Amino acid sequence: MSEWSQEQILEELKGRLRGTFPGDLGLEPLEITKERARGRMVVDKRHLHPGGFVHGGAWVGFADSVAAWVTFPQLPPGGDFTTIELKLNVFKAGREGDVIDAVATPLHVGRSTIVVEVEMTRGEQRVAHLIVSQFVLPPPE
Numbered sequence: 001m002s003e004w005s006q007e008q009i010l011e012e013l014k015g016r017l018r019g020t021f022p023g024d025l026g027l028e029p030l031e032i033t034k035e036r037a038r039g040r041m042v043v044d045k046r047h048l049h050p051g052g053f054v055h056g057g058a059w060v061g062f063a064d065s066v067a068a069w070v071t072f073p074q075l076p077p078g079g080d081f082t083t084i085e086l087k088l089n090v091f092k093a094g095r096e097g098d099v100i101d102a103v104a105t106p107l108h109v110g111r112s113t114i115v116v117e118v119e120m121t122r123g124e125q126r127v128a129h130l131i132v133s134q135f136v137l138p139p140p141e
Contacts, residue, residue, distance in 0.1 A: 006032070032072075034073045053093040063128065079137060100128075103119050113136060
């Protein structure tokens with residue numbers, strides 16, 4: 001992946017998202033490096049709970065996906081991962097039409113775990129925060 005351009009990485013990810021849960025959420029990858037990943041969610045009706053605000057599952061699905069994007073470059077060749085724990089705080093309600101941006105940065109990259117922080121904003125306003133721990137799965141033998 002390090003030999004790929006940013007455009008190639010983003011196009012590859014967009015292709016992999018099709019037909020998956022993050023793809024169905026309409027998430028847009030904007031940047032992926034070892035240092036950070038950025039993504040965007042334009043809130044529409046599928047993201048809302050019946051009261052008209054962004055559903056907790058949509059917040060988590062978005063943030064956990066962007067965290068995954070920064071986790072992939074940390075993995076050993078052939079390795080994979082799974083989320084083992086996460087904590088979400090939402091500070092401002094999201095509504096239909098909102099554009100939510102997320103930036104994920106690794107806080108810890110170890111042999112068996114990776115911890116990622118995700119900050120979500122609407123414009124300049126911080127709206128949510130997620131910390132996620134990933135379990136690194138070694139390549140199959």
